Every structure is written in structure tokens, then in C-alpha cells.
Amino acid sequence: MAKMVSRTVDLRSDTVTKPTESMRAAMAAADVDDDVFGHDPTALRLETEMARITGKEAALFVPSGTMGNLISVLVHCDIRGNEVILGDNAHIHIYENGGISTIGGVHPRPVKNNQDGTMDIDLIEAAIRDPREVLYYPTTRLICLENTHANTGGKCLSVEYTDKVGELAKKHGLKLHIDGARIFNASVALGIPVHRLVQAADSVSVCLSKGLGAPVGSVIVGSKSFIAKAKILRKTLGGGMRQVGILCAAALVAVQENVEKLEGDHKNAKILAEGLNQMKGIRIDVASVETNIIFFEVEESSKITAEKLCKYLEEHGILVMQESLSKVRIVVHHQISESDVQYTLSCFQQALTGVQDQNGI
Numbered sequence: 001m002a003k004m005v006s007r008t009v010d011l012r013s014d015t016v017t018k019p020t021e022s023m024r025a026a027m028a029a030a031d032v033d034d035d036v037f038g039h040d041p042t043a044l045r046l047e048t049e050m051a052r053i054t055g056k057e058a059a060l061f062v063p064s065g066t067m068g069n070l071i072s073v074l075v076h077c078d079i080r081g082n083e084v085i086l087g088d089n090a091h092i093h094i095y096e097n098g099g100i101s102t103i104g105g106v107h108p109r110p111v112k113n114n115q116d117g118t119m120d121i122d123l124i125e126a127a128i129r130d131p132r133e134v135l136y137y138p139t140t141r142l143i144c145l146e147n148t149h150a151n152t153g154g155k156c157l158s159v160e161y162t163d164k165v166g167e168l169a170k171k172h173g174l175k176l177h178i179d180g181a182r183i184f185n186a187s188v189a190l191g192i193p194v195h196r197l198v199q200a201a202d203s204v205s206v207c208l209s210k211g212l213g214a215p216v217g218s219v220i221v222g223s224k225s226f227i228a229k230a231k232i233l234r235k236t237l238g239g240g241m242r243q244v245g246i247l248c249a250a251a252l253v254a255v256q257e258n259v260e261k262l263e264g265d266h267k268n269a270k271i272l273a274e275g276l277n278q279m280k281g282i283r284i285d286v287a288s289v290e291t292n293i294i295f296f297e298v299e300e301s302s303k304i305t306a307e308k309l310c311k312y313l314e315e316h317g318i319l320v321m322q323e324s325l326s327k328v329r330i331v332v333h334h335q336i337s338e339s340d341v342q343y344t345l346s347c348f349q350q351a352l353t354g355v356q357d358q359n360g361i
């Protein structure tokens with residue numbers, strides 16, 4: 001008989017949050033208009049605010065981070081066969097259906113991602129190609145970074161590193177795009193304003209639907225001419241929406257109310273990581289947990305496999321993401337409480353040792 005789940009702690013991703021009451025109220029009251037014919041007034045407010053926060057000339061609301069990255073790459077790489085240098089473990093390269101190639105005819109030139117989310121600058125420079133030098137080369141037009149870097153565990157790229165990559169791009173006449181799905185997490189963790197972190201970038205895609213907790217949407221930012229081209233491409237891709245202010249109203253609340261909660265997410269992630277580190281059968285590098293993403297390994301010596309552990313957790317209402325035979329991901333967000341963290345650790349303890357703790361779990 002399946003155990004009734006009385007409590008759910010959803011740690012699969014920071015994309016799972018539900019809109020808050022203040023977001024729902026803002027959505028219901030949103031001032032809207034047709035954003036294809038002109039400008040939805042709430043979309044305009046959000047775009048103006050995001051341009052201000054990121055220090056860029058202009059901004060554009062898009063339905064998803066995937067579309068934000070796709071549009072940005074395609075605006076910079078506007079000739080079929082252009083090449084983009086990006087991390088071999090970058091979200092754009094791994095989790096976006098190869099859209100830059102299938103839709104945009106852009107060729108990816110992956111460079112090894114280091115454990116800290118960076119790519120070695122000399123390897124980036126060595127990857128730059130130009131058919132005027134070697135006839136059979138594509139033309140490199142763009143370098144993409146990701147901050148924080150999700151697949152290395154939410155690692156923060158420093159402003160110094162970002163500026164160096166920006167200088168390299170300029171030196172070679174290239175553009176720099178930052179997949180800033182979690183740029184606010186990086187800003188809070190580093191104590192550096194978003195606009196300074198992305199200063200070197202020609203474009204940034206910022207997710208409002210991740211740690212900030214908006215139900216839908218991202219915003220791309222850049223120069224006025226970049227955003228003008230992006231707006232056309234958004235329409236081409238079917239991303240031009242009508243009374244989009246309903247979504248932008250929630251996104252505005254997310255930006256106004258939830259940035260300050262990110263530090264708490266990072267603290268909860270650290271508490272979780274430190275707790276897991278005490279458990280026999282779990283291998284985790286606590287120091288590597290910089291923001292809200294945790295990766296850990298279930299050791300071969302463990303009494304339980306990763307698959308069985310995830311199943312046990314699910315039976316107790318805890319949802320995590322199994323990444324491989326032994327690797328599991330946890331992502332903390334603002335709707336995970338400290339008590340959820342303690343409950344999660346208790347369930348891990350029980351699964352790994354079979355011993356009930358003082359909570360009787």
C-alpha cells in the first residue's frame with residue numbers, strides 16, 4: 001500500500017515555485033494592452049526596470065530562458081554557419097535541443113567547462129576561427145558564458161573573469177552573451193551588483209522564473225539596436241504575445257520581492273550540504289556549494305543506490321533530480337523552509353541508515 005504523502009518538499013529545480021499571493025494579485029490587476037501592436041504597459045515597466053538593473057540600454061520580455069538564449073545567439077550570429085564558443089557543459093549546449101543549430105544554423109564550438117563554471121581563456125582564444133585564415137573554418141562571432149553555471153553546481157563567475165572574456169571578445173571583434181538564468185544568485189553570493197557582473201556582456205538572458213519565483217518568463221537585455229533585432233526574431237519564433245502584462249506583473253513582483261530571499265536559499269543549501277556531508281554513503285563537496293544548487297554522489301559502499309534513495313525520498317514527499325547512476329541534484333528555492341530542510345535531512349538519514357531519528361521518521 002503506497003504511503004500517503006502528507007508533505008511535499010520539491011527540490012527538483014528552482015523552476016518549480018508557485019506564484020505567491022502578491023504575484024497573483026498583481027496578475028489579476030495588471031494593466032495590459034496588445035504587446036505585438038505596440039507596448040503592453042506592464043511589459044514596458046518590467047523591461048525598463050530590467051534594463052536599469054542590468055545597466056543595459058534596452059530589454060525584452062521573452063517566454064523562457066531557452067528562447068532568450070536562442071534569440072540572443074541568433075541576433076549575434078546572423079549568418080548561417082557562424083560559430084559560437086560555449087562551454088561543453090553549458091545549458092545552451094546541453095539542454096536547449098540544439099536550437100541554435102536546428103533553428104539558427106549556428107555551429108557550436110564547445111570548450112571544456114572547468115569545475116568552477118569557467119572556460120580557460122587561452123582555450124577560448126584558441127577556439128576562435130576565421131575562414132579568411134583557413135578556408136575550411138566557420139566564422140566565430142560569439143562567446144557565451146553562464147553565470148551562475150548550473151551544471152557545475154551553481155558556480156559564480158567572478159567579475160574579473162567575465163571582464164577578461166569581454167576583453168578577449170573585443171580584441172577579436174566578437175560579441176559576448178551571458179546566460180544569466182541565475183545572475184541574481186551570482187550577484188547576491190558575490191555581493192556584486194548585477195549591472196557590474198554583466199558590464200562586459202553585449203547581451204544577457206535573465207530568468208525571472210527561477211530563483212526569483214515568477215511563474216513565467218525571462219528578459220533579454222542589451223543595446224537598443226540588439227533589442228530591436230531581438231524583438232523581430234521573438235515574433236518570428238512565435239514569442240510575440242498579446243496582453244503579456246499579466247505575466248510581466250508577476251515578474252515585476254518577483255524582482256521587487258524575491259531578490260532579498262536568495263541569500264536565504266543559499267544558506268539553506270549550505271545547511272543541506274553540511275547535513276548530507278555527515279551521512280555515511282553520501283559524497284559531497286560542501287565548499288563547492290556557492291548558491292542554491294547541490295550535486296552529490298551516492299557512494300558504491302552505501303546501503304542504498306541513488307535510484308532507491310530518490311524513490312524513498314519521493315515516497316516521503318521529497319522530490320530531487322537523479323542526474324546519473326550515482327549523481328543527484330538538489331535545487332533550493334524561496335518556497336523551501338528551514339523546517340523543510342530538516343525534514344529532508346531526516347528522510348535522508350532514515351533512507352541511508354534505516355534508523356528512525358528523534359522525529360520518528
Ligand SMILES: Cc1ncc(COP(=O)(O)O)c(C=O)c1O
Pocket residue numbers: 015063064065066067069091092146148149150179181182207209218
Ligand atoms: C542555466 C540555465 N539557462 C537557461 C535555462 C532555460 O530556462 P527555461 O527553462 O525558462 O527555458 C535554464 C533552465 O531552465 C538554466 O538552468
Ligand SMILES: C[C@@H](O)[C@H](N)C(=O)O
Pocket residue numbers: 012013014015091095150
Ligand atoms: C533542467 C534545466 O533545463 C533547468 N534549467 C533546471 O535547472 O532545472
